[in-house]
Amino acid sequence: MxxxxxxxxxxxxxxxxxxxxxxxxxxxxxxxxxxxxxxxxxxxxxxxxxxxxxxxxxxxxxxxxxxxxxxxxxxxxxxxxxxxxxxxxxxxxxxxxxxxxxxxxxxxxxxxxxxxxxxxxxxxxxxxxxIGGQLVYPFMGEGWNSDPKRKAEVQDEVARINALKDHVLALSIDLGGMLVLAGNEAGLKAFEASQPRVQDRFPLRLANHAAFHTALxxxxxxxxxxxxxxxxxxxxxxxxxxxxxxxxxxxxxxxxxxxxxxxxxxxxxxxxxxxxxxxxxxxxxxxxxxxxxxxxxxxxxxxxxxxxxxxxxxxxxxxxxxxxxxxxxxxxxxxxxxxxxxxx
Structure with a gap:
């Protein structure tokens, strides 16, 4: 069959x-x-x-x-x-x-x-x-429950950082329960400083990755x-x-x-x-x-x-x-x- x-x-x-x-x-x-x-x-x-x-x-x-x-x-x-x-x-x-x-x-x-x-x-x-770099950050918990509120909070923070002078940050990939973010160094560092560390490893930088899927x-x-x-x-x-x-x-x-x-x-x-x-x-x-x-x-x-x-x-x-x-x-x-x- x-x-x-x-x-x-x-x-x-x-x-x-x-x-x-x-x-x-x-x-x-x-x-x-x-x-x-x-x-x-x-x-x-x-x-x-x-x-x-x-x-x-x-x-x-x-x-x-x-x-x-x-x-x-x-x-x-x-x-x-x-x-x-x-x-x-x-x-x-x-x-x-x-x-x-x-x-x-x-x-x-x-x-x-x-x-x-x-x-x-x-x-x-x-x-x-x-040009630029990427990091990964989850909005789903380890039980994979849908959490649209948390996703919106993260996206709002990305928009806030992107509006800062000399900062670039954007959603690169909507990846299931993860958000792959991309931007310049200032944008990525600002996000890393603003978010709690979760699951012992996130936010996670991706080695040798550029700011894929962004205007950069x-x-x-x-x-x-x-x-x-x-x-x-x-x-x-x-x-x-x-x-x-x-x-x-x-x-x-x-x-x-x-x-x-x-x-x-x-x-x-x-x-x-x-x-x-x-x-x-x-x-x-x-x-x-x-x-x-x-x-x-x-x-x-x-x-x-x-x-x-x-x-x-x-x-x-x-x-x-x-x-x-x-x-x-x-x-x-x-x-x-x-x-x-x-x-x-």
Missing amino acids: TRTAVVICPGRGTYNKPELGYLHRHHADRMDLFRSFDAIRSERGQDAITALDAADRYSVGTYSRGDVASPLIYAASLGDAQALAEDIEVVAVTGNSMGWYIALAAAGALTAENGFRVVNTMGTLMQEHL QASVAAEGRARLGADLFGQPACPMIDGRGKIWWPGATDTEALRDYTLGHQVTETYDFTRAIQTAAREFAPDLFIVTGPGATLGGAVAQSLILAQWRGMVDKASFHSLQQADPFLIAMGRDDQRALATG
Whole structure:
């Protein structure tokens, strides 16, 4: 029996020490594809992703860089999207932040090689410019109960700080029960000083992350548009859900508008991952939500987004776990105990 699925591609911060060797462990049969990515990197004098993945040691200083992390995550995620079991019908594809670029390739709007060109170009530009930074702060408690009042309080504080002289702070990603904030150093420090420390680690700065999805990235977006032509983009083979919750349909996609969004709004405006997941649930009602690797941290944000929509009656972490244990519907391919549920 066919299982329908929405495929969800992760963004930055998902290729960490445990993921070193992911391409070789899970996709030895796709090395020809990965070597084609290496050739693209070689043209720019950059290290091969196959060599980076095969390294003996992982260092945050190297592997958190945009020009290293982005292409590795792309290769791992696209490989996973191509490795799904034959009984799985992909009804839509979406992603978080950089995962939008991967979603374009997974859905066929970009070829595998052109998707890599987009990811490698944008990841390199982000690293070269490294404008501003990001931090993560939760508004949900550890029980994953909806708390719109607390979310509004945090957003009001972001607006207050952003209005201060020489301070820039904005919502970068609406990420389930988390808010990813981005801005300049003054803005980030002001927020860190104003908020209580929660769950022993938040607010949490993200290493080597720029102020993604804010106006601070306007120059990066412009340079990306100058380097990445409209001819790279085509019609998707399956629906894609972007960071506004908009659906791009096969056969009805304006490819110029798709490029404009991908290298414009998507770079400089808030990415609403929560809305993307809720749109996926409401419009496609899939049997499965499959989060491709590397890593598995995005699964929590998917679950929280569904809780916020009260999908299938879920209202908190306990009700999510009850449904998940009875019949797993959220599969993280980066988890060894769940991977086989998606690959067969």
